[in-house]
Amino acid sequence: MNAPVHTRCSIVPPYLLSRLAGLEDPRHHNAAAAARRALVQLDPIHSARATAPRDPSRGAGTAVVLALRRTISDAYGTETLPGEAVRREGDPPVGDVAVDEAYDGLGATYGLFQEVYGRSSIDDAGLPLDATVHYGQRYDNAFWDGFRMVFGDGDGEIFGRFTASLTVIGHELAHGFTQYTSNLRYQGQSGALNESVSDVFGVLVEQRVRGESADTAGWLVGEGIFTDQVQGRALRSLKAPGTAHDDDVLGKDPQPATMADYVETTSDNGGVHINSGIPNHAFYIAATRLGGYAWERAGQIWYDAATGGNVPEDCTFSRFADVTVDAAKARFGEGSPEVEAVGYAWREVDVL
Amino acid sequence: MTRIEVSRSGGFAGLSRTWSVEVSPAEAEERWLPLLEQAEAENAETLQRDRFIYHIVVVGYRDATVPESAVQGPWKELLERARNAPPEEPAEELPDEPAEEPGGHT
Numbered sequence: 248m249n250a251p252v253h254t255r256c257s258i259v260p261p262y263l264l265s266r267l268a269g270l271e272d273p274r275h276h277n278a279a280a281a282a283r284r285a286l287v288q289l290d291p292i293h294s295a296r297a298t299a300p301r302d303p304s305r306g307a308g309t310a311v312v313l314a315l316r317r318t319i320s321d322a323y324g325t326e327t328l329p330g331e332a333v334r335r336e337g338d339p340p341v342g343d344v345a346v347d348e349a350y351d352g353l354g355a356t357y358g359l360f361q362e363v364y365g366r367s368s369i370d371d372a373g374l375p376l377d378a379t380v381h382y383g384q385r386y387d388n389a390f391w392d393g394f395r396m397v398f399g400d401g402d403g404e405i406f407g408r409f410t411a412s413l414t415v416i417g418h419e420l421a422h423g424f425t426q427y428t429s430n431l432r433y434q435g436q437s438g439a440l441n442e443s444v445s446d447v448f449g450v451l452v453e454q455r456v457r458g459e460s461a462d463t464a465g466w467l468v469g470e471g472i473f474t475d476q477v478q479g480r481a482l483r484s485l486k487a488p489g490t491a492h493d494d495d496v497l498g499k500d501p502q503p504a505t506m507a508d509y510v511e512t513t514s515d516n517g518g519v520h521i522n523s524g525i526p527n528h529a530f531y532i533a534a535t536r537l538g539g540y541a542w543e544r545a546g547q548i549w550y551d552a553a554t555g556g557n558v559p560e561d562c563t564f565s566r567f568a569d570v571t572v573d574a575a576k577a578r579f580g581e582g583s584p585e586v587e588a589v590g591y592a593w594r595e596v597d598v599l
Numbered sequence: 600m601t602r603i604e605v606s607r608s609g610g611f612a613g614l615s616r617t618w619s620v621e622v623s624p625a626e627a628e629e630r631w632l633p634l635l636e637q638a639e640a641e642n643a644e645t646l647q648r649d650r651f652i653y654h655i656v657v658v659g660y661r662d663a664t665v666p667e668s669a670v671q672g673p674w675k676e677l678l679e680r681a682r683n684a685p686p687e688e689p690a691e692e693l694p695d696e697p698a699e700e701p702g703g704h705t
Contacts, residue, residue: 388651390649392646393646393647409611433644441648482612497614514609514654515615
């Protein structure tokens with residue numbers, strides 16, 4: 248009942264404790280119990296979660312922690328989902344680079360939301376995180392299907408595997424985050440905001456893992472997923488939308504940076520992957536004006552805006568801008584540098 | 600011959616690609632026009648994000664938009680044929696506008 252506990256002054260991050268606490272293998276019983284106790288000592292939120300029922304059918308007294316629970320499946324080149332589970336939470340690396348990148352990327356994304364914003368998985372209720380790799384033949388895409396992330400291996404000529412960039416994994420998982428929060432409609436401006444929220448949290452996951460501050464980060468989405476034959480560094484740039492690539496086959500990066508270049512189109516759900524350049528650039532401007540780590544203040548403001556209940560499903564850019572300014576005021580106070588930076592950013596892209 | 604153009608947009612990358620294939624007028628009428636007619640019902644909103652969207656034009660007749668999740672059976676056959684057809688001489692850089700009349704180029 249009382250296994251030795253050395254976790255009181257723990258250097259183990261909370262998400263790792265949560266993960267340990269969720270281990271169900273009897274061999275890890277002591278570690279799991281110790282982690283649960285350490286979590287209880289950490290803060291009241293963890294404490295409440297640690298004593299919440301995981302499954303009512305298990306009966307009273309079963310301690311429960313909402314923890315990181317990843318399952319990576321392999322579609323083996325088919326388009327059948329979910330495929331076969333090949334790496335579950337706590338399993339060692341399997342040696343398949345796509346499987347292991349997906350596993351680590353889910354952990355890094357979970358870590359941003361859990362450790363920085365205090366969110367338990369994308370639904371804030373400990374949703375297990377599932378991904379499928381090796382989807383399809385020469386499949387040039389990664390997507391969120393409403394329940395899981397799915398990654399193709401690329402065609403080998405233009406695209407390599409889509410798990411190669413942490414920003415892609417963060418982007419897809421952030422679609423799940425948006426699904427459980429503002430549920431921005433995937434069309435026109437609200438769709439471009441949906442895309443932008445995914446790009447923003449995708450780059451923040453990577454910046455945090457790399458320890459990059461706003462002024463040293465590359466602010467690229469999808470760096471490393473092109474083959475060497477492509478003229479371009481990445482798919483999108485928050486720092487300089489429209490400059491991420493310029494290639495004979497792919498064409499030039501079509502993203503606008505300001506409302507003056509907003510693209511009206513019927514393709515791509517009304518240009519959701521194009522006009523996201525505008526809110527993306529606003530985030531970049533706010534983050535660099537504030538300096539330091541972008542996930543701390545600018546990221547917190549965007550997180551607060553997305554989760555605060557004031558973003559309607561059919562949100563426009565200007566409404567979203569207002570919500571971020573209000574979120575900055577609520578967290579940092581009227582007249583704070585944060586409020587100034589966010590307002591300045593949206594004016595720079597001609598949204599406010 | 601009747602020309603069928605397939606434009607793919609969306610996807611994580613958001614990069615558009617266009618392919619086309621020539622079929623006989625009889626085939627277009629018997630197989631592909633009825634398929635496009637029934638596509639209208641397949642455009643419900645879903646939770647899926649970053650998937651491809653296909654815009655298919657039987658040039659001179661009709662067009663339809665089909666989400667990737669609905670691409671099965673005959674749709675899949677049509678898209679594969681367009682993708683594997685030999686490229687045309689003129690670059691197909693036209694954005695998704697109605698194209699020229701069938702058999703119009705030299």
